[in-house]
Amino acid sequence: MAFDSKFENGRVVTPDGVQSGVSIGVRDGAIAAVGAPSEIGAADSVIDLDGQYLLPGVIDCHVHVRSPGYEHKEDWSTATAAAAAGGVTTILAMPNTDPMIDSPETVQQVYGIADEDAHVDFQSYAVLTSENYDQVKPLAEAGVPGFKVFLGTTFGEIEPPDDGELYAAMQDAAAIDRRIGFHEENDEILSFYEEQFKKEGHDDPIAHSHSRPVVAEAEAVSRIMLLADHADAPVHMFHLSSGTGAELVVEGKADGINVTAETCPHYLWFTEEVMNEKGNVARVQPPIRDADERDRLWETGIHGGGVDCIATDHAPHTDAEKNIDEPFADTWESISGFVGLESEVGSMATFVSEGRLPIEQWAYMHSTRPAQIWGLYPRKGSLQVGTDADFTVVDPDVEWTGRKEALHSKSKTTPFNGEEFVGKPTMTVVRGTVTYEDDALAVEEGYGKLVPSGKTTSNAKPRSGPGN
Numbered sequence: 001m002a003f004d005s006k007f008e009n010g011r012v013v014t015p016d017g018v019q020s021g022v023s024i025g026v027r028d029g030a031i032a033a034v035g036a037p038s039e040i041g042a043a044d045s046v047i048d049l050d051g052q053y054l055l056p057g058v059i060d061c062h063v064h065v066r067s068p069g070y071e072h073k074e075d076w077s078t079a080t081a082a083a084a085a086g087g088v089t090t091i092l093a094m095p096n097t098d099p100m101i102d103s104p105e106t107v108q109q110v111y112g113i114a115d116e117d118a119h120v121d122f123q124s125y126a127v128l129t130s131e132n133y134d135q136v137k138p139l140a141e142a143g144v145p146g147f148k149v150f151l152g153t154t155f156g157e158i159e160p161p162d163d164g165e166l167y168a169a170m171q172d173a174a175a176i177d178r179r180i181g182f183h184e185e186n187d188e189i190l191s192f193y194e195e196q197f198k199k200e201g202h203d204d205p206i207a208h209s210h211s212r213p214v215v216a217e218a219e220a221v222s223r224i225m226l227l228a229d230h231a232d233a234p235v236h237m238f239h240l241s242s243g244t245g246a247e248l249v250v251e252g253k254a255d256g257i258n259v260t261a262e263t264c265p266h267y268l269w270f271t272e273e274v275m276n277e278k279g280n281v282a283r284v285q286p287p288i289r290d291a292d293e294r295d296r297l298w299e300t301g302i303h304g305g306g307v308d309c310i311a312t313d314h315a316p317h318t319d320a321e322k323n324i325d326e327p328f329a330d331t332w333e334s335i336s337g338f339v340g341l342e343s344e345v346g347s348m349a350t351f352v353s354e355g356r357l358p359i360e361q362w363a364y365m366h367s368t369r370p371a372q373i374w375g376l377y378p379r380k381g382s383l384q385v386g387t388d389a390d391f392t393v394v395d396p397d398v399e400w401t402g403r404k405e406a407l408h409s410k411s412k413t414t415p416f417n418g419e420e421f422v423g424k425p426t427m428t429v430v431r432g433t434v435t436y437e438d439d440a441l442a443v444e445e446g447y448g449k450l451v452p453s454g455k456t457t458s459n460a461k462p463r464s465g466p467g468n
Contacts, residue, residue, distance in 0.1 A: 003027050003043035005432060007391065010049030014056065014383055015364035024054070026389040029431035034385060047434075049393060052426060053359065056367040056383050057089030057390025058345060061374055062238055062262060062311035064337070065091070067113055069098025074316035074410050076117035077445050079341070081408040082314075083120045084436040084443070086342035087425025089390040090120060090380050090451060092370075095127040095148055096158055102132045104142035111143065111450055118448030119441065120430050121390070123374070127158060128180065133165040136172035145374040145453035146179040146236070151187060151220050160187075163227065170231035177455040179260070179373060181236035184220035184245070185212060185286055198332060206275040208331040209287035214242045217286055221245050225252040225259055234456050236373060237261035239313045241286040243296020246306030253305065260308040260373050263301055265340065265347040266415060267294065274415055279327030280334035282415040284313070302357065302365075309369040310348060310362075312340030316411030324413060339409045343402055343416040349394055349423025367392075375453040393427035400424050408441075 003025035025033035095101030301307035315337025371381025404412040
């Protein structure tokens, strides 16, 4: 029987290595065969990749879609169009919407919206607060892959559970093997320093960064791991920004705590000097750190095992909310966050080009590992026969410049505007269908589908970088 399509003449990347001379046959949206071209046989459509890299589809497990409730910032159609254009095949959406995703009913609401509007595959977290900390099991039964707790101030001003409620939620999550993820900043530290900075008249963009010191992240990481250790619960650190935080995660793993962490391309690419260069465009929470913290994030996080996966914290806002016309104006009048779905593959490919990151490790951290952490593996994040035919195709030789005018997101605000990349996503394939190619979206709204979630996979495959 012929395949629906066949992808050939590419360099196939998995966490185990890079293989040339391998073809992939696709039937009914799934990988049906992987092997030498002579072994695959005929196909209705043959896609010649001309030596480009084919990675298991990139997964972004930290995306603020903003729908329902804040569609003026972003919606499921525009967010997933941006994902497809950026080489991302699956997104996991954050729950600080209006209404919040905090009940089985609101879970189904967001699934319904996404099912009608998404261009790529999707999932959504549920939020845990003092109002629903005891609803872990019903929310998991509704389909969510895991949970989000906002410990630090962020968009939506969602109050976290107190430590007793959080510990009880961790015990419930441990019983069903679902992971709780955290915005890990100590809010009391943040509030104190923000008030102090305002009183002292510090309102330049870098003042926002300095008002959220590394100790706020470090304290939260330590407290979460302590509770998780006693509850025997799987936990996750979203958007880890510092080497200090990564070092704590390494220690936690060594002590047997089931902790995972992600970082974002902007923490690996920039230092806090970007605040003096681009102003509130780069304002984000937690903030971009100084050079020492960034270097240690690379050393201990990426090359030392403190960071499991890559995500963006894609956070769209309007130009007015970001005060784009005056990027160096009063930072307290600007909102935090920026888009990232269309720059993440380019930034990571650039690190590969520079020799800072083995391409096999990139595939592991940006596809395989997030799928394992959130219970989507091996359907997502692998190139195994029988799994979804999700591919991110990258031309490693293309040099290009990030341009905000080219973005598909409603928001065009990003510090990656004007940055130079080496390596570009040229084709995005979701369940065997090309969703983006030749700078054009190739599927309609509603093509994207909900990805069922199972149990988290805690056993990480050791990864190491150059010199380790």
